[in-house]
Amino acid sequence: MSLRKRSRLNRFLVVELPMLAVLTFTLGPYLWMLITSLSPQSTLFTQGPSIWNATVENYTRLFETVGFGKNLIDSLIVATGTVVVGLSLSITAAYAFSRFNFRGKRILMLQFLLINMFPLVLLILPLFIFMRRLHLLDTHIALIIANSTVAIPFSIWMMVSYMNGIPRSLDEAAMTDGCTRLQALRRVVLPLCLPGIIATGIYIFITAWNEYLYALTLGGREVRTITVAVQTLIGEYEVQWGLLTAGGIVGALPATVLFLLVQKRLISGLTQGAVKG
């Protein structure tokens, strides 16, 4: 009995206490931002952030005076558009990589891997000139295209990893029953990897939602995503930290919630290749 008690104490000291310390470091800044955003502006600097007289005045100001609602809609359009482009282009490509052997397969796969390795700064300058020439600056389309440069290769890699997990014999069985390749893809493979597709889509959504540099360079006036809006707040309302942190919380919330929802499946997809390699 006492031995068991000691091992529980031991476990607490060696595992749970350090884990709590790591979590404090991880969540501390976020919680500090949350508390600040709930503190009344009038007492923030005299009494410091506190939750005793919590208020939502910063949040109402954010939507009524600063107009955060429109920024949220802009972000929503851009992120959703990127998900549609990213997924629709990558499903057939991933199927081809997963099911066929053909000349140039390796090169093409590496090409998609390589895209994400190039520095963003190498792409952002020509994309700016490209969009300006096409008069697409400050439109949702420009941001969707820019975000797709990351989303397409990423989702191809994720989908290949999910599709590889579905036995080939299933497609073959469908084809013996008279399906064509594309029917086999649509009726057998797609439904089976639907959870993977959803996870990939959500991850693309999060990345596009969080994206800042393209949104700043290619948009900014008419189309101002939430990240650019938050950054503009820093400039305009420099010392009004209640308002600023409220902006931060609103900007981070959708991505955080979505991420927590799919983290398990997403992580298994992300780490699969790395563990094998």
Next chain:
Amino acid sequence: MTRPELSISPPRRGLGRRVLPYAMLSPAVLVTLAIVFLPMLQTAWMSLHDYVLFRPNVFDFVGFKNFKAALQDEVFWISLRHTAIWMAATIPAQLLLGLITALLLNQEFSWRPLARALVIIPWALPSVVIALMWVWIYDSNYGIANEFLLRVGLIQKAIPWLADPQTALAAIIVTLTWQGFPFFAVMILAGLQSIPRSYYEAASIDGASTWRQFWHITLPGISGVVATAVLLRLIWVANSFDVIFVMTGGGPGYSTYTLPLYAFIKARTNLDFGYGSAVAVLFTAMLMVVVVFYLRRARNAVST
């Protein structure tokens, strides 16, 4: 189906089968060619020209003039040095903290699923929000960093972390460590869970201590994942400059300039796209060394 059709269909099908994968790939390949590879070539092309956006009609070929200018530019070397310091400090810090977190998460305790989910939160946050909250934490008058360190007695007076050239880079390194260590934790945890439990059982029957088990089973077991994660992270950390851009904009002075940030600011603020492109190309060339190492590892993963 009639008989003649059947006799025609096999060769047609064979051709179809050969073309089909390319047909399925072509939309994705064509789009990436148009929006990724062509623009990249254009950057290389711009870097060989005098191209300043407020003189849009001037696009003179100048050969390697921009590159020569960059190599003689003091700010270029300062930025390069910061990029090196920044990566040499951030990646090991992320790795160490990630390894510790992964080892903890690999133990049995009742609230492990909760801890695992919460630990990843920094990874999901927009970099602008990360920058914003750390600027607030580092605030010289009301920031909690100063208050905490003052109370503990580690510092005697408040430090303007981001406004002081001596501390700005270090302050940003702490922020980036915070942002990036969950990635290592998740990757290493996956590696840890792929090590068969029987190895540890056999080792403890043979009387191996916990430390020896860690050294001879755990470390070799996760070395592959760690190498991949470090290479990936090197590439990502080197590429990303959004957190720095929002936190300090490169300042005070040039004290938090890194190479990609310098290229971006040159183009964005000075509108000098020729020079900015040249810096971007030079930076990419350096980064490619890391990428080649990564691709060597990835190729093995592709072929299996």
